[in-house]
Amino acid sequence: MAPAYKLIYGDYRGVAETSRFLFKYGGIEFEDARVQFEDWPQWKEKTPFGQLPLLEHNGKQINQSIAIARYLANLVKLAGNDDWENLEIDSIVDTVSDIRQKLVPIGREQDQIRRKTLIDTLIKDSFSYHLPRLEAIVEKNNGYLALGRLTWADFYFATISPMFDAITGQDCLANYPKLKAVRDKVNELPAIKKWIETRPASDF
């Protein structure tokens, strides 16, 4: 029987990796469908809003990576126990997402000098501002980003923060040992460790 879930994305980690981690963590079978770069133009027309990832389930197709991850987090019990707890998680996820959004124009910049300027600004205005604040939150939260326990906020950070390093060419968490420990903690969960060892290789 085909798996009940199909996750469609490009052939890289990107913003779909949070959901892949959540599937693996929960031991939920899914089809890890990867659209190759050359096939994307013809795929794009068939998507609801010209974007991936998409989650397919029960004949329905849904876009938006964070919305999909939140759904899966509920499924695998990495969400909050009530609406307020979910608010605390969502607040962290959207804060990390705001940082990620700032990477987008850098990824698109072809000119190497302008790219370097954008990276310097990102580090100065965003990383130097946001990362110490997130580090302090982990310090107060028993080594996690929310609720003093493992939640999908940690999964989101563990899968998104590697992009910070990839785009800047630096170890962006070098001065933030507690944030680095959050990432390591997620990466060392047995199901995740196994996934990282066996997943398709990609640059980001």
Added chain:
Amino acid sequence: MAPAYKLIYGDYRGVAETSRFLFKYGGIEFEDARVQFEDWPQWKEKTPFGQLPLLEHNGKQINQSIAIARYLANLVKLAGNDDWENLEIDSIVDTVSDIRQKLVPIGREQDQIRRKTLIDTLIKDSFSYHLPRLEAIVEKNNGYLALGRLTWADFYFATISPMFDAITGQDCLANYPKLKAVRDKVNELPAIKKWIETRPASDF
């Protein structure tokens, strides 16, 4: 007794208006705290991530407008009935939020010629692409953006889409009668109608 909730934002509608609508819809008393422009620098230091809105409740303070709105939507019964329904709502909300994100660089652009170019690109690449797709969704969903009934996705659209008009100086929904009807339907709910008539005046 002071209200159990305090919503802190600037003295305008912006991204906090969704939450104000949700409070009003649910008849939930809240302190509508508005930081004046000249007081923002000293306020900023006291916020978790240098941003508003903030929701204060039970001695806790949380940032991120969409996360706050989702929490309030659950409180006032405008969320889904299960995790999949919430995914359908979240997917729409984040899609509308993606459009809103594209307004940010236009708001910051001081040069009128460059601003005009950015607006033309926004209309051509985003509005002309996303709005017909959202219009088709409303058509299939009984006149609503999700689940065939009133949800906070409609509230989000009703409060965010006026920014499309404000920033472009155009009636951006002119060709999308079903989307316009969604906005009107929300605005004409008795509690919302009353709020719109009495809320502090602001440009956006």
